[in-house]
Amino acid sequence: MAVFTVPNVKLSGIAACVPKRIEDNKDFALLSEKERELFIKTVGIRYRRVAEQGVTASDLCFTAAEKLLSDLNWSRDEIKILVFITQTPDYLIPNTSSILQERLKLSKNCLAFDINLGCSGYVYGLSVVSGLLQNMVDGKALLLVGDISTKTISMQDKSTAPLFSDAGTATALEFSANNQIYFNLQTDGKEFEDIIIPDGGYRNQVSEKSFEVKEYEGGILRNDLAMKLDGLKIFNFALREIAPNINTLLAENKIEKSSIDYFVFHQANLLMLESVRMKLQIEAEKVPYSLYDYGNTSSATVPLTMVVKLREQLTKQNLNLILSGFGVGLSWGSAYIETEKIVCSELIDL
Amino acid sequence: MQSEDFIQKFALCFHQTEPASINAETKFRELEEWGSMLALIVIAMIDSDYSKTITAEDLKSVTTVAELFEVAKNK
Numbered sequence: 383m384a385v386f387t388v389p390n391v392k393l394s395g396i397a398a399c400v401p402k403r404i405e406d407n408k409d410f411a412l413l414s415e416k417e418r419e420l421f422i423k424t425v426g427i428r429y430r431r432v433a434e435q436g437v438t439a440s441d442l443c444f445t446a447a448e449k450l451l452s453d454l455n456w457s458r459d460e461i462k463i464l465v466f467i468t469q470t471p472d473y474l475i476p477n478t479s480s481i482l483q484e485r486l487k488l489s490k491n492c493l494a495f496d497i498n499l500g501c502s503g504y505v506y507g508l509s510v511v512s513g514l515l516q517n518m519v520d521g522k523a524l525l526l527v528g529d530i531s532t533k534t535i536s537m538q539d540k541s542t543a544p545l546f547s548d549a550g551t552a553t554a555l556e557f558s559a560n561n562q563i564y565f566n567l568q569t570d571g572k573e574f575e576d577i578i579i580p581d582g583g584y585r586n587q588v589s590e591k592s593f594e595v596k597e598y599e600g601g602i603l604r605n606d607l608a609m610k611l612d613g614l615k616i617f618n619f620a621l622r623e624i625a626p627n628i629n630t631l632l633a634e635n636k637i638e639k640s641s642i643d644y645f646v647f648h649q650a651n652l653l654m655l656e657s658v659r660m661k662l663q664i665e666a667e668k669v670p671y672s673l674y675d676y677g678n679t680s681s682a683t684v685p686l687t688m689v690v691k692l693r694e695q696l697t698k699q700n701l702n703l704i705l706s707g708f709g710v711g712l713s714w715g716s717a718y719i720e721t722e723k724i725v726c727s728e729l730i731d732l
Numbered sequence: 733m734q735s736e737d738f739i740q741k742f743a744l745c746f747h748q749t750e751p752a753s754i755n756a757e758t759k760f761r762e763l764e765e766w767g768s769m770l771a772l773i774v775i776a777m778i779d780s781d782y783s784k785t786i787t788a789e790d791l792k793s794v795t796t797v798a799e800l801f802e803v804a805k806n807k
Contacts, residue, residue, distance in 0.1 A: 420747060420769050541768065600768065614788035617772055621779050657776045 384567045385634045388512035392561035395554040395725035396696070397450035398689040399442045399528075400431040400547075400676065402731045412540040412601075421544060422674075426652025430547035430677040433530045439468045440478045442550025442732060443526035444485050449727045450552045451486070456522060458487050463514050463523035464494040467503040467681050469710070470530045471496060482526060500577070501648045501709025502567075503527055503681030504551075505717045508705070509565045511555050518557055525553040529680035534579060536604030538595075542611050547677030551685035554725070561722075566631035567715035568623070576615045577710040581606040613651075616709065620654045624708055625661040628716045631704070637718055641702055642668065644692060648707040649673035649683035681707070689729050696726040733782055738801045741781055745773045756798035761791075778804050 407428055408418055422428050433442070443466065451458065464486070466479040479494035488494075493514070499506050507525045515521045528550030535542040581592035592606045604610070624647075632639055645664055647655050649672055659669050670691035672683070679686055684705050688696060695701060701721045708714035735756065742760075743751035749765045760766055771791055778784050784807040786800075794800045 416748060417767070417769070424769055424773060612788075613768060614771055614775065614791075617775060618785060618787050621775070621785060651772070653772055653776050657780055660780055 385565070385630060387562050387564045387635070388509065388516050389562040390516040390557055390559055391512040391555055391563055392558035393553065393563075393719060393721055393724055394556050395450050395454045395727070396551065396685055396688055397446040397453070397727035397730070398549060398551040398682065398686045399446040399449075399730040399732050400549045400686070401433040401437060401442070403432045403434060405430045405432050407544045410544050412538070412543065424653050425545070426671065426673045427545060427677045428674050430532070430544070431549060431679075432532045433548040437530070437732070438472050439470045439528040439530045439548070439550050440466065440472050440482055442530075442548065443528045443552060444482060444550070445730055445732050446550050446727075447482075447486055447524055447526055447552035449730055450554055450725070453725050453727045454554055456554065459489045460522045461488050461524055462492055462518060462521045463511055464488060464492055465497060465507055465511050465523070465525050466494070467497045467499055467507045467525070467527045468529050469498055469500050469680065470533060486524075499711070499713060500529070500680050501650065501683070502707040502711065502713040502715050504684040505565070505705055505707045505715040506567060506713070507681075508553070508555070508563060508717055508719075509567060509715070512563050515555055515557050521557045523555045525555060527551050527553070527681045527685060529682060531609070531678070531680045534609045536608040538603035539608065540600070541602055541613055542609055545611075545678045547679045549676065549679035549682035549686050551682045551689070553685055561720065564631060564635050564637070564718040565715060566627055566634070568627060568713070570712045573615065573619065573712045576612045576619070576712060577609065579607060579609050617651065617654055619712055620650065620708055621657055621661075623714055624658045624706060627714060628662060628704055628706060631716050631718055635718065639664070642704050643695070643701045645669050645704045645706065646684050646687050646692070648709060649676070649687060650678055650709065689726060693726045693728070696721060696724050698723065733805050735798070735801050738804070739797055741777055742774065742797055742800070745770060745777055754797065756796065756801075758797050759795050760797055760800070761795070
């Protein structure tokens with residue numbers, strides 16, 4: 383297990399942006415009315431935000447970053463690191479972070495790169511940015527995390543279509559000699575096919591066959607350019623791995639579970655998260671959920687949940703937080719972070 | 733882990749199927765309500781109530797509730 387601590391870094395601010403367009407799972411035609419009710423009750427997702435054609439994850443992150451920089455009153459010249467985490471980049475080539483560096487008018491003395499990760503991406507991104515910042519006295523960084531997963535799924539696939547939603551987020555971090563962030567990051571590539579878009583990369587390049595719509599169990603229709611998700615295997619994975627990952631992070635760093643104010647989980651599935659919560663023996667009020675209103679926004683769920691459910695607490699109080707992400711890869715991880723009255727911008731509807 | 737207790741808890745996972753209609757010999761995958769959502773609920777119930785992890789393959793490998801009980805018990 384990769385359990386480690388990064389010194390000299392603090393989280394200073396956070397912002398999120400979602401598309402204005404809302405879809406309601408009560409209108410999801412592939413499920414019967416009773417199935418829709420059971421889905422909303424069990425999985426916990428009612429509404430989803432869907433980006434209009436032409437709007438990308440970087441557009442949502444850009445808007446969140448502009449708002450955050452304005453609310454923080456940071457000079458753009460001060461920002462030395464820009465990391466963009468997404469599985470829906472603007473282009474296959476080049477990296478979207480370079481485009482964002484230009485759009486945000488950041489200095490040429492700013493390093494910028496993309497990371498391809500999904501649901502674990504926010505926690506991984508925090509670790510990468512923190513690692514870079516720790517020796518950069520007076521350094522400031524932007525971590526932009528977002529996806530437009532609704533563009534990766536088949537609308538004829540009831541195992542994915544009612545789950546996914548779009549969002550972009552921005553997190554500001556800076557060098558601080560008095561703060562640190564603790565991590566426990568893990569990977570299991572054996573299960574990489576559990577969440578996959580099979581074609582369109584360089585293992586299986588796009589061909590005519592990629593567009594052939596195939597029928598799968600339960601009347602699911604999709605081609606090989608759409609995301610396949612093995613929900614039951616991911617459910618088992620989460621039940622097996624998430625609680626031990628967090629317990630190890632706490633134990634290795636001698637952090638009392640009772641000292642944690644909130645556990646912010648990747649918003650995958652209410653039943654799954656409630657099972658994990660019970661395994662960890664956490665009080666319900668310490669686990670905020672945003673998935674009813676915003677669905678599964680991939681890597682953005684953790685910061686989005688912080689913005690829409692903990693904004694007041696984050697701005698007015700010092701908090702001890704556990705952040706936990708898990709999914710595609712399979713990749714998972716948790717972070718322990720102590721926030722000190724950070725800037726938390728109001729959610730932006732674009 | 734007792735069979736009767738398991739069957740009762742299994743039956744309570746369903747929302748539209750009358751719990752009394754479910755017994756040890758019920759072929760649960762043939763029930764109208766059975767589907768991926770019910771599979772999640774059953775996996776979560778067995779995990780939380782018995783601390784046993786059953787998989788999608790386990791669910792597919794059995795026919796009756798009694799057979800599922802045996803699989804879960806032997807985990």
